[in-house]
Amino acid sequence: MKPKSLTSLVLLTITILATASAKVTAADAPSIFDRKNIAALWIVPYDAKKRGPEERALMLKELGVTKLAYDWRAEHVPTFNAEVEAMQKHGIEITAWWYPARNPQILDAIKSHGIHPQLWVCGSRTITTTNDAERIEAEAARIRPIAEDAAALGCKVGLYNHREPWFEEQDHQIAIIERLKRGGITNVGIVFNFHHWRGSLTEFPALFKRIQPYLIAVNLNGMRADTSQYPGVRYIGSDESELAMIRVVEASGWRGPVGVIHERGNLDAAEGIKGNLQGLEWVQKELRRAGSGGPKPQEPTPRQSED
Template identity: 30%
Template structure:
């Protein structure tokens, strides 16, 4: 028996295999459902949405609203707390034409107002409107992005929250630019949310980017991936996502994974189920994950 154990250990060392339990890495209790509010063809109420999560076996999610959900935002957060469902992040979409330091647009300001009222301490996932940066130089883009992120981070800290940069396309979504922003704000605790479905333009440099971002990665949102698109497909229906996920695991990533409930005009309940099933099917039942 002892010789067999030594032989097995030697084989694992030699091949570089890592035996990882899917029960630990991809269990529903660890995954964060995302994009289940703003893209729901059934237009669920907060009660219906939280009941859906419970029914599916999820005990947490990230809240990504649209302006029409603002009237029920605070109610949903309070109800989630009552039901024992954790809100791991809230979405904040910044348009520098409308959002200014010390004067955010009403749709942005209400996020901070409700965070304070509810006492919700969570991550704030910040995306920037890409078009704003199109006519700016890299230097001007960096100055404006850093100024806004520093302002948001300081406000978030007062509420017990943290800011994370979300790759939503354009200049701000580029990994190298997000890294520059973080490095210019060494006193702020800022993370990065990496979304597969917003990474098609950078697939050729994915391996380099994911290693570069690793120290700041707080969540990786998964999606089926094909270089030619479409942008969003179910996990397991692409030909790239298994290797992309594998690379993250091989880096000994300690953050969380998100699972999309988003297809335009789709039902998040069905999409979450399909994505979860596809995720498990990507890895065999032996749970052996190879580099």
């Protein structure tokens, strides 16, 4: 069988499995594609226009995006409060906050403004044990105080599959969450990023079924046919595999928040988010009827992610 034919067969199989496993219909639950359900990701340090809080909030408002997953760097720490205030002023909800380590300045901003974002946490690069059981214990011990801080503010913690290969495995994340639950910590879930996943397309429906009970956010991206390759940040709809993967997500009945990612330092963040929103509209049409979306969206600057 030729590689292209094999890819088509895999995508067809995923479509059939997703349809068979559907738990709700479009009439039973809100669409995950509703603009009010979409969050913009990584538009702070990667914006070519280097917008400040007020300009960024106005940009999102003009795009019709009402949610922000807030990524930041050291230079943004002094403007944490200004960021929250600008978003609140323009009706933008900060649904998630990048949280690489315990940070009292973030917690103070969250508390003083009465917001409840998810705190997104990556794996540790300093935990070096190769023994799974030991790694699970070590990660659970690291995340416990973060989860306790979050719980005191009415927030959840999201395990974010990025930065460290062991932590990117969803079954390892599930094991960490279950270990925390046994210790009384119940506010930790999974943030699933398409662009940091390198599994098999044929295994994706089963994987999504396993992670769904723990899932608190999904971030979309264009995905190559060979998902074992790092795709980089690509427009939704511009590649071969994300349509079938999104079909699985939609058919599952899961209706949590969905993120669209910019993360291009050489491009205006407004253009990056707009390109993804247009790609998502194409995907939505194709899910209803194959071929109805017209030409596939085009990725303007195919490149690796900068992070």
